[in-house]
Amino acid sequence: MRRLHLTLRALVIFAVILGLLWTGYALLRQRPQDLPWTKLDLAQPVGLFTGRKLAALTGDRAQCLALLEQAGVAYTPMQRGGGEGQCGYADAVRLKGERGAIGLSPAGVAPSCPVAAALRVWEWQVVQPAAQRLFGQPVRSITHFGSYSCRRMYGRSQGDFSEHATADAIDISGFTLADGRRISVIGDWKGQGKDAAFLHAVRDGACGLFSTVLSPDYNAAHRDHFHLDQAERGATGWRACR
Structure with a gap:
């Protein structure tokens, strides 16, 4: 018994x-975006594995471009370019600014395709919702300090090369709302108002989409911008968010 x-x-x-x-x-x-084995869809809400799937597009230019087209993202593919050795890019794209999309200023920037794809998802799922919630209007443009730059980390003469050396990064410095109001990282990060709340919200939201997100909370070198990159970190897929 x-x-x-x-x-x-x-x-x-x-x-x-x-x-x-x-x-x-x-x-x-x-929520297929929360499963590691499902295909990435840029139009879906951000899931647990969205960031890793975006970073994994590095080295798969054809798949990345196909995802941009599937999501209706207008772009111009760039020819292979840049410097020699560890500098250079093979999958850079210039976002053309489809109807209703946030413009990048200056407009000629051409980050790698995985960075461009993450930027659009960040815009759709993070930046615009935060702007509407806090300001009741959309963001019109995002200002930046560039993407490709053949240099080592922090501009040192020795050490690891920056993700900028392969156009796998972009530095975001501010946002302009539809009514012309400007919000800058250097001027508005600190404080208790809506501008600071917006900047912290979009920084936090970027952490689920980019391999590395560095802000003024990281160090003085980032006091005036967000560094966003899609560094490949192998099987561990560890992410940096500061």
Whole structure:
């Protein structure tokens, strides 16, 4: 009798575990972006693995360009260029600013395709919702300090090359709202007002889309911009968000 009781108890526990697993799987099926094996779709909400999937596009230019086209992102592919050695780019694109999209200023910047894809998702899922929530209007343009630059980290003469050396990064310095109001990282990061709240919200939202996000919270070198990049970090896929 005791053995039968233990067997029934084990079956009940197994049934509960199975039910929880099935419920969890059903919930995840409703959000495919939270699963590591599903295909990336730039039009979907940000999921648990969206950032890793975007970073994984480095080295797969054809797939990245196909995702831009699937999402209706207008772009001009750039020819291979840059310096020699560890400098240079092969998958840079210039976003053309499709109808209703946020413009980049200066407009000629051409980051790598994975960075461009993440920028558009950041715009759709993070920047514009935050602007509407806090200011009741959209962002018209994003100002930046550039993308490609053949240099080592922090401009040193030795050490690792920056992600800028392969156009896998962009430095964001500010935002202009639809009514012309400007919000800058250097001028508005600190404080308790809506401008500071907006900057912190878009920084935090970028952390789920880029491999590295560095802000004024990181060090003085980033007091005037957000550094966003899609560094490849192998199987671990660790991310930096400061």
